[in-house]
Amino acid sequence: MREITESPAGWIEPPSEQQSLRRFLETIRERIWIVVVSVMITTAAAGLYVATADSVYEAETQIQVVPIDDPDGRLSSLGLINNSSDPLRAIETSVALITSRGAAERVAAETDRSPDSILRDISAEPIAESDVVSLTASAPTAVGAADLANSFAKAALRERASTLRETIDTELPALEARLRELPPGVARDTLAAQIAQFEALRVSGDPTLRIIDPAVPPGSAVSPRPLLSILAGIFAGLVLGVGAVFALRMLDPLIRREDQVRVRYRLPILARVPQERGGPRDRPLVWSNLVGGSIEAYRTLRAVLAGSATRNSRAPSILISSPGPGEGKTTSAISLAASLALTEKRVILIEADLRRPTIGKAFNISVNRGIISVLAGEAKLEDCLVTSPIGEGHLGLLLAEESGAAGAELLALPTALELLDQATKMADVVVVDSPPLATVVDALPLARAVDEVVIAIKLGTSRIDRTQELAELLAESGITPSGFVLIGVPGHSEPYYGDPSSQQVVEMQPSRPATSAG
Ligand SMILES: Nc1ncnc2c1ncn2[C@@H]1O[C@H](COP(=O)(O)OP(=O)(O)OP(=O)(O)O)[C@@H](O)[C@H]1O
Ligand SMILES: [Mg+2]
Structure with missing residues (x-):
């Protein structure tokens, strides 16, 4: 028996679990069936999802935001996006203007859907570092998605034009009454120019929003994605399986x-x-x-x-x-x-x-x-x-x-x-x-x-x-x-090294005449 060094229990290590890749792999190998079963279940679930989930297609219409020049603030009452405003704010405002409820109501009037369900399938986002807003529509078919994106974009522009017309129609009579009272001169000319501008806008609609790239039906669905779903299923199975193996090991x-x-x-x-x-x-x-x-x-x-x-x-x-x-x-x-x-x-x-x-x-x-x-x-x-x-x-x-x-x-x-x-x-x-x-x-x-x-x-x-x-x-x-x-x-x-047969080992020992052990 060896001499006891340090403390009486010096040979008992405090329970510490050192980790290494080899031990990790060995632990997994011992209960590899748990990982296999887990991966099989999650992959089958992913396959089932791919087979049964409704397809979703997405299509994009691009709308350019072109702020107008209005140095004298003559058009400020019309709420148009102008050059003097902060470009970031301008694009955010345009996103809100595009995805308006009014536009959704216009599309709803042409279909049998509610404005709310249309708004759920629509989203608009500025494209980074550009003056373009991308209007995305999702639908169960590729053509449906493109149609919704395009019809919503047009409805948004029509909605803007109509709001603009209403504003101009309320302001124009007062401007014309003031024009009649003004004597000829610079002020009168300026007001006349403003009225002319209002009348032009009444016909043209909102000049700051322009459809530059209409949506086309997409080639593939955004969801479900078979390959991605199966890979996610396998990954989830691996994570769950390995987790279960280590949990079981800790409880073993x-x-x-x-x-x-x-x-x-x-x-x-x-x-x-x-x-x-x-x-x-x-x-x-x-x-x-x-x-x-x-x-x-x-x-x-x-x-x-x-x-x-x-x-x-x-x-x-x-x-x-x-x-x-x-x-x-x-x-x-x-x-x-x-x-x-x-x-x-x-x-x-x-x-x-x-x-x-x-x-x-x-x-x-x-x-x-x-x-x-x-x-x-x-x-x-x-x-x-x-x-x-x-x-x-x-x-x-x-x-x-x-x-x-x-x-x-x-x-x-x-x-x-x-x-x-x-x-x-x-x-x-x-x-x-x-x-x-x-x-x-x-x-x-x-x-x-x-x-x-x-x-x-x-x-x-x-x-x-x-x-x-x-x-x-x-x-x-x-x-x-x-x-x-x-x-x-x-x-x-x-x-083992040198000899595969246990029987031979016993027989190969030098044979001695039997003597009592005592
Ligand atoms: N190398 C081995 N591989 C597989 N089984 C073994 C091995 N060595 C012993 N066994 C088996 O383990 C069991 C227990 O063996 P053994 O009787 O030697 O243990 P023990 O500690 O003396 O048990 P007990 O506490 O009952 O006295 C026996 O069934 C024996 O056949
Ligand atoms: Mg025994």
Whole structure:
């Protein structure tokens, strides 16, 4: 076990989530089906919209605004746009004049539509940096849009002419009466000129507005736009899908990736065991069930842990635990022990999971006397060891008798530590299969006594909160684990370096005459 540096919990990282493109892509890949379904739904919705939505066409008529010269202000009472006014204001005024209700009423009179609905389909906007106002009409057909734009523009001009005529008609009699009273002279001539101007305007209409470019039927609809709608549908699906993936990830209580362990704990990943397929569901896997990748992974674990053997005078002891049940503790303990035994080391595997003993089941061995008898002082360790069918005769098993929860208290007795001590004297390496420490603390005294504590994490099974509980429990007990064994790592089941067959690996080990592990 490593010395604790800094604080007792110095190896627990504060939970921080570092982001990187790779992690982002991996997260998406894990739940890519959510994104696919989301994109399919939104694209189908966009397709449905394109197929069923009413088409809208837009056509534009361009109207030029030409302010008149009126230096003496003779025409000011007529409300015409003149050169002296601010050009920006002038164009805004003209927009208001063009889209008048009067014009809409004129168009309405010629059709069966209401002025309000016509005004809703009409808009006018100045074209930037020009003296032109663009009058846009929308309609369900291209021809309808062009017709509406043109008829509205004409109606707007007629409306202006009529308003102008009415104003002139009210002002003209007074001007003519004043003219009759004026003696000949400059003032009379000026007034006569004004009257002449009024009369000319009465006939010509508003000279400041001029249709310069009538609308023509547009080639395509402005809405719906099939390509744009489908692209928007795909984009919306991607955004929603990715959002859902990340929301689910945040709510996911399970550890699914190595980086989730890495960001939380400053401990090494000692081995990565691939996801085994088709193994027994109710019991640990034994050496012969494992594929080459798993065997290689447990060899790696053996090699990494072997370092401690040289540091101590007595035989090293390794305890394997995990945050919760069914996370590969026993499989890892058996495989590590078998792997060590194949290097001709005398190995004792102690089954310290007294509540759910499964090593015997894995090997189809049952014992009358095992660890419980030893802990209770009823039997000696050497009498209770059985030689494992794997491990070339170098692996001795101290199995647990069926006892239920009753036997759990026994691990707290001093005899448990004596047992460990005795085992380390009899063997070259002692491996302890522990219960899940975050769930039951039975084996905590043993965890304190061993040299190495290894935490097994099964991806997709181990819980984030339980792992944290285990980490805190170990840290409080002054234990710094050696690292993690990750079980069920995807992409690690390919044929491993040098040899694709697990069976061959076992057979290739030097064959030794079977000797008792004790
Ligand atoms: N590499 C693997 N890939 C897939 N499944 C695995 C792997 N290793 C172990 N398993 C399966 O996981 C389950 C639990 O394994 P195991 O009994 O070793 O876990 P455990 O932590 O000891 O469980 P318990 O808490 O019940 O003692 C078993 O069904 C086993 O077959
Ligand atoms: Mg187990």
